[in-house]
Amino acid sequence: MNELRDLYREVILDHNRSPRNFGEIDGADRVVEGVNPLCGDRLTLYLKLDENRIDDIKFKGSGCAISMASSSLMTERVKGATVEESLSLFEKVHEMLAGQGNAIDELDKLAALSGVREFPTRVKCASLAWHALKSALSGTDDRVSTE
């Protein structure tokens, strides 16, 4: 099935197998926990900020391939980015997952996540890490849920 191949692209499988930035940050400035109650996915996101820039970002947790890969790809991409850049990226990813907008070209590697659009029940797996990031950057909540 092509849709399945589109969901589980090589990039996704690779980041699931060997997630980047996996671990904790001692003395993190922000720690946010994200849960997806439907499937029990759980992740903790650690951020170290240097003024307006994400100096370091790591995540820990267990989840399906989509949520692991999404977390890994996200941390890879936003490490070193400014808060504004990251929040704007959140919006673009959000639009892509919702099947709207045409920001896919700007997303480069993150476009690999677009396969979930054909699998509505899996969108939450891909968006969990991003919601945690948004919450960490806006400092609103230290706990997010996809419900």
Added chain:
Amino acid sequence: MSASPKARPERLITDIASLRARFPALDQQVHGKRLVYLDNAASSQCPDVVLETMLEQQSRNHANVHRGVHALSQRATDAYEGAREKVRAYLNASGVDEIVFTRGTTESINLVASSLGGSLLEPGDEVLITQMEHHSNIIPWQLVCERTGARLVPAPITDRGEIDLDAFEKLLNERTRIVAVAHVSNALGTVNPVERIVELAHRAGAYVLVDGAQAMAHMRVDVQALDCDFYAFSGHKMFAPTGIGVLYAKRALLERMPPYQGGGEMILTVSFEKTVYNALPYKFEAGTPNITGAVALGAAVDFLSTIDFDALAAHEHRLLDYATEKVLALGAHVIGTAESKAGVLSFVLDRVHAHDVGTIVDSEGVAIRTGHHCAMPVMERFGVPATARASFALYNNADDVDRLILGLKRALEIFA
């Protein structure tokens, strides 16, 4: 107590495979493939007779019950009360006043927790459950314990997923007022020794609620032989629709218990000074009930009454054994390896998360459940975040298992 309106069929159906044709939902394609439905522990499909009964009830006899002198109301009442009698006879309860219609297992347990628990429990009392309970047999007790100052005590389970009976027995004490335990575990498939548990609990002076949600589609239950005080189950896990369930309770207890909800149906006379509650079971059925649901449950019970349950058990065990052997051969780890199991196969694959397994087999037309199965303490106990669960009903066959295995092979291929 009236006799069952229909005489027992002469010969019970032993050819279980022949029953599949009675379930129209199974005759469809999903993602271009023949549907293989293996999510029966979550909800089972309805046979033709249940569907026809619902259509008939809703198109010819729809009216409120116990309220009208007109013909349709009378027909609706007869059908509704007829269903109650069918359920009574099926469970071998001593009277129809012991059969309370509810929305399902969850509401049945909440009713007992709130009404019995709320009036009985005192600070320091204990409610004993087990580590394998569904959230709906945990949280209602947690709520009433918070309200009353009682303590919720979970009995441990073994590595095979069986209740540790020695530990259970030691946890029973003079403060234990209520024991609540699943007949069959939805996450592990374990069939619990409920007869023994009822005996032990009664000896300790506690009341016993058995959560029968996962038992009804697989075994015959005789509530008098079991001697439990309460037995709760859902229609939608035994070939009836959602939104209808049953609480069986011993009459003497229902008489003493305060009402759960207030409203129409559950009263005899009302004034602003004093309300006189209706007789059993109506005292516990506030508001207009799910009439069509109850009638459909009656039809499901009729359907089940035509089946030879020894043949059914043999059929389901053959399937379970076959499926277990096949998933083990793929390198899966089976969670729940009790000596006595119903048709539930919970497993994890090393390389593929349960959620990904679910999506991949679904694309092959195979429906299974993945996740924590509303039993997070079970997942915790076995150190897994989630499992994939295939659960069988009487209409499944070896072909269905083969299709599941094909789907799993595909998952392993993608995640090679």
